[in-house]
Amino acid sequence: MAYNDEAEPVQTFSDLVGYFAAGEKPRERWRIGAEHEKFAFRLTDLSRPAYQDPDGIQAMLKGMMRFGWEGVYEGETLIALSRNGASVSLEPGGQFELSGAPLETVHDICEETGQHLEEVKVVADELGLGFVGVGFSPLWTREQTPVMPKGRYAIMRAYMPKVGNLGLDMMLRTCTVQANLDYASEADMVQKFRVSLALQPIATALFANSPFTEGKPNGFVSARANVWTDTDHDRTGMLDFVFDDDFGYERYARYALDVPMYFVKREHYIDASGQDFKAYMKGELPARPGHRPTMDDWADHLTTLFPEVRLKKYLEMRGADAGPWSRLCALPALWGGLLYDQTALDAAWDLVKGWTTDDHNKLRAMAARTGLKGDIAGRPVKDWAMDVLNIAKAGLRNRNRLSGGMVDETGYLGELFEIAASGLTPADRLLEKYHGVWQGDIRRLYADEAY
Known part of the structure; x- marks a missing residue:
């Protein structure tokens, strides 16, 4: 920029409010943007490569340029790539991120993601690198994590310890998968914000995939989600005011001004x-x-600002751990099904409108620690999750966006249905392996879970 x-x-303040109104789009222009992050590691010793190493992150970026990506520079430093509305960018600890173009269907998102991962693999194989999708760095300490040469990150690293205990972990040791969705009007934004914020902890539980820290179980199914509870209370959390009667563009702008x-x-x-x-x-x-x-x-x-749902000129769903290729398409399918069909959106609001502020915050904490286990508002979390998935599936069916093979988008939810039915998060499955076939050797994760 x-x-x-x-x-x-x-x-004026009205100019700031108008920024959000300028994001309104008619339904026919609604798109879904998908983002995912992943950790690079050396195949020889599993260490995370630094930016300027011969086999490092800069070399990955330069290698990707053979596929038509154009470099984005900060001064003379290559910090990102761009192509056809998508970008490849660097998180503070060298996490490699695809920020996808806004696309019409989940089929399109899957095709884009698959092409990206194929390109990454070509370059990574040449450099002796692998990539793994989990929500929290499973082996390395903060001190063993490289820092990327990007100006904003230096400022953030200095500030984070002043406002929370885990902000540096957030920057250096977390990976997420995200979906971005449009809204048609202020009223539409409000309904979508409320539904997605209330259900963000359900997504956290379904995608929970970060039970290890520095080689050992950490007591959470999503250490990534827990990190956000002690990063910076000014700019994180469940935003209780979203459920107030006066919520809208102006209220969010006032919140943002106070950060x-x-x-x-x-x-x-x-x-x-x-x-x-x-x-x-x-x-x-x-x-x-x-x-x-x-x-x-x-x-x-x-x-x-880093709340569980973030408003810009679209809504960002920020509650999920990174995971394997098979789940990268599931998140945009989940939120597309819930938010882009009005019948599904209304049904989702009916499901959660009785939840209290205490319910929202309790569920957020539970999702990080116990995932789908436990109860909220008098029912098991896994039952709520199954209800959410059924609503999303109906929404995708109503959307009726077909692939070239005349298949709709509902199939992308299949793995999530299996997770909800079992009540076991991906993290629970990793812990089973850790205590079982891995025999406590966290290095096995890098072989079993790598892309």
Whole structure:
């Protein structure tokens, strides 16, 4: 993104609110964007490669450019790739991320993801690297994790320990899979936000896949989800106000304004950590006295909020651990089925509208620790999950988006139905292997679970 101090500064709070309204799209223009992260490791010793190593992350990026990806640079540093509306980017600890293009169907997403993983494998094989999809780095400590040379990450690394105990783990040792979806109006956004926020812990449980830390069980099925409970309370969590009667674009904008800043980006990143965007609007930001923000600054600030569901010009579903190739298409299928068919969306809201604030927060904590085990609002979590999947399946059937083989999108939910029926998360299955055939050797995970 190009930044220009000659751009029109934000004039009023209404301008900030209008940013979200500008994201509205009619149903025929709705798309789904899918993202997933994965850990790179050396096949020889399982260590995570640094950026500038001959077999490192920079070499991966350069190797991918043979497939038509164009480089994205910060100064002279290659930090990402772009192609046809998609990007490959770096998370702080070198996690390799595909941010897919906005696509019409889950079939399209699966094709895009498959092509990406094939390309990654070609380059990784040449470099002696492998990739694994789990929610939390299963073996390496923070100190053994490489740090990527990206300006915003340096600012975040310095700030995180001031506001929470696990923020550096979030940056360096977590991987997620995410789905991004559109809305037609403010009312549509509100309903989708409420449904997806209430059900985000169900997704956390279904995708829970991070039971190991530094080679041993950590007491969670999703250590990634637990990390977010002690990262930075100003910018994370379940956003109880979303369920208030007055929720809408304006309320979310007020929440975002109250979240301390990280940075301002111009020709480089300017450290504004802990400073106030409201002061910036008055020209009183200590990091840039006399300057006021542009709409690009507002868009940047919104990316530094990390609730379980995030609003930009679309809604981001942020509650799931990374996993194997077989589950990467399941997340966009789940949320597409729930949110893109009105009958399914209404049914999902009917399912959760009686949940209390305590229910939401209790379920979030339970999902990280026990997954599908336990009860919420008087029923087993696994039963709620099965209800959610049935609603999503009906929504996908109603969408009726067919592949070239005339198959709808419901098949992508198959593995999730198996998980819900068993009551055992992917993490539970990994723990069974750890205590069984792996005989306590976490290194076996890298062989069994690699792409």
